[in-house]
Structures are given as C-alpha cells and as structure tokens.
C-alpha cells in the first residue's frame with residue numbers, strides 16, 4: 507500500500523468512517539462477502555464503478571435481498587418506492603465522485619436518491635471507488651466532479667445539457683441539469699457506518 511492510500515485510510519478513520527484497500531476484484535468480492543451479512547437487504551446507487559467491477563451482478567447472484575433499481579420491469583412508481591425503501595436497508599452500496607486526501611466523500615447528484623441514503627438511514631453504507639477518484643481536497647473534488655465526471659455522466663444518461671457537447675461544465679440552468687445536489691460528507695456519528703473501499707485500479711470517471 508503506498509503512502510497516499512495509507513494517509514487517506516487514516517483520515518477516513520479519523521473522521522469516524524472506515525477505509526479499506528483491495529488490490530484486485532477477487533479481494534473486493536471477498537471483502538464485500540465479509541461486510542454484507544447473508545440474507546440481509548441491500549440497496550444501491552447508480553454507479554459505473556459497481557457495474558464495471560461486477561458488484562451489481564455479485565449482489566444479484568448472492569444470498570441477499572437486493573433492491574435492484576436496474577430491474578427493467580420496474581415502473582416509475584415502483585422505482586420511486588424502491589428509492590424510499592433504500593432508507594431502511596441493512597446495506598446501501600454505491601460509488602462516489604471523489605474521496606479527498608483528508609478523508610471526506612464528495613458527490614454530485616441529480617434527484618438525491620444516491621446521496622440521501624448515504625447521509626441517513628441504512629445501517630451501513632459501502633462506497634466502492636477506484637484510486638483515480640482520490641483528490642487533494644474538497645475544492646479539487648468539486649472541480650474534478652463538475653468538469654470531468656458530470657459531463658460524462660450527462661452523456662451516459664442521454665441528457666441534452668450543454669456539457670454533453672462542450673465536454674465541460676458551464677453551470678447550466680438547463681431543465682435536464684443533473685447537478686442539483688453537491689454533498690460533502692465530512693464525518694459520521696456512528697463509527698464505521700460508512701465504509702470506503704479503495705480498489706487499486708481506474709474505475710468509473
């Protein structure tokens with residue numbers, strides 16, 4: 507583990523969260539198996555990282571009650587209901603836009619369904635991120651997310667916001683704007699409720 511990883515894990519711990527490092531996807535699945543109890547309920551946030559690593563598939567195949575927001579048979583109404591159910595799951599799992607070196611978690615969200623259960627509700631929150639998501643501080647986390655992640659995400663979601671053609675954020679007021687919530691998690695009351703797993707590869711954006 508390099509000094510940068512040691513430092514960010516130490517700072518997450520100082521902020522009453524927990525930091526982990528895995529070197530491979532095999533290690534990631536072993537860690538998830540140890541953190542998520544069998545037969546428990548698991549909700550998730552939208553995440554390219556979780557898709558790329560196969561975590562969503564791992565949860566679908568595992569011995570969990572997985573609230574799968576990607577189930578194509580869900581109606582809009584059923585999906586909204588699932589978003590509310592995410593507040594009472596045993597584990598909420600998601601990616602993140604950035605983890606700062608001083609051990610904070612930053613995300614931009616559109617309707618809040620990803621960031622809200624991170625803040626309150628689930629017994630534990632597991633955040634899986636590639637080491638490419640590490641940033642020096644909150645300021646660079648916001649800059650990185652607005653200028654790199656959000657335009658790519660808007661494209662992925664098929665939005666027609668200005669960033670999808672400009673490849674940069676102009677802080678638009680477009681009706682499809684996906685950047686409505688800027689959330690910096692700086693600590694927790696309950697020690698270890700939020701667990702950040704750093705994966706030793708470039709994941710998501």
Ligand code: SF4
Pocket residue numbers: 652656657660667668669670674675676677678679680682683684685
């Ligand atoms: S604020 Fe608008 S332009 Fe900027 S990234 Fe978000 S959707 Fe794109």
